[in-house]
Amino acid sequence: MTKTYAVIGDPIDNSLSPNIHNAAFKKLGLDCTYIAYRVPKGELAAGVESLKKIKISGFNVTIPHKVAMIKFLDTVDENCSIIGATNTVSNDEGKLRGYNTDMEGFLDPIKKRNLPIKDSKVLLIGAGGAARAITAGFAKEKARKITIANRTLQNANALAQFAHKIGIDANAVTLDQVGETASDYNFIVNATSIGMKGEPSPISTKTINEKSVVYDIVSKPINTDLIQQSKKNGATIIYGYEMLLGQAALAFKIWHGIEAPYETMKKSILGMF
DSSP: OOEEEEEEESSOTTOOHHHHHHHHHHHHTOSEEEEEEEOOTTOHHHHHHHHHHTTOOEEEEOTTOTTGGGGGOSEEOHHHHHHTOOSEEEEETTEEEEEOOHHHHHHHHHHHTTOOOTTOEEEEEOOSHHHHHHHHHHHHTTOSEEEEEESSHHHHHHHHHHHHHTTOEEEEEEHHHHTTOGGGOSEEEEOSSTTTTSOOOSSOOTTOOTTOEEEEOOOSSSSOHHHHHHHHTTOEEEOHHHHHHHHHHHHHHHHHSSOOOHHHHHHHHHTTO
C-alpha cells in the first residue's frame, strides 16, 4: 500500500518539499507519495483530524503552524521541547510524534562549508518559529552573541529571553535600529519571509563585505534581494534551499530509517529554478 506524506501550512503553493521527497522516493524505488496540503491559520485541529483519517504516514509543518502543532502531538523529541516548535511529525498508528529538524537543517550548510560559529557575532532578522530554532543552533555551537532584529520589539525581546535561558548572550532591536551596522557581525541571517515576494532586503546591505556570511532562509526565489546585494559585496552566501535540503534529509531519515539520497534531492530543487 502506498504511504502518503505531506507538508502542511499556508501559503503552501510555493513549497519545494513535494519535489524533493518525491524525487527521493523515485530514486530509491519507495512506494510513497508526498503532497502539499493547505491548512489555513485557525483550522489546524480540523487539518490534523483529516490527516489522521487518511492515515498519513508523516508530515512536515511550516508557517504558520510550527508552534501551534505542538499541542496536537502525543510525544516530542528533545529539540521540539527546547525550541517549542515542530516541523516534522510521524504518525505511528494514530500516535503523533513531533521532531524539530530546523536547528540541524539550518546548521548543515554552515558545517558543510567549515565556517566557524564558536565566538561569532550573529545578526538574526526575525523572531518566529524558525528564528527560535536558529537561536538554539547558534547557542549549541557556542556563538558569542545574537542580536535579534524584528519589526515588533516585543517578539524580539521574547526571543532574546529564550536565548539567555539556553545559555547565549542576546539583545533585541527593531529593524530600523540595525542601520549600517551589518559589518559588525560574522553571520547575518534572514529568518523572516521577507524576500519571498521579491521585496527589498529587510536591512541595509551597504556595509556587508567579504568577511560577512549572509544566510537567507527564504528558499524561493533562490536569489532574494538580500542575497543579490550581499553577493555584489563579496559576502559568503548560504541559500535558503540548503537549509530546506538539510531539514528534508533529516525528516526522510526519521520517516524511513535510511539515509536520504541528498544529491538527488538537491538536483530536484535546482532543476526548478
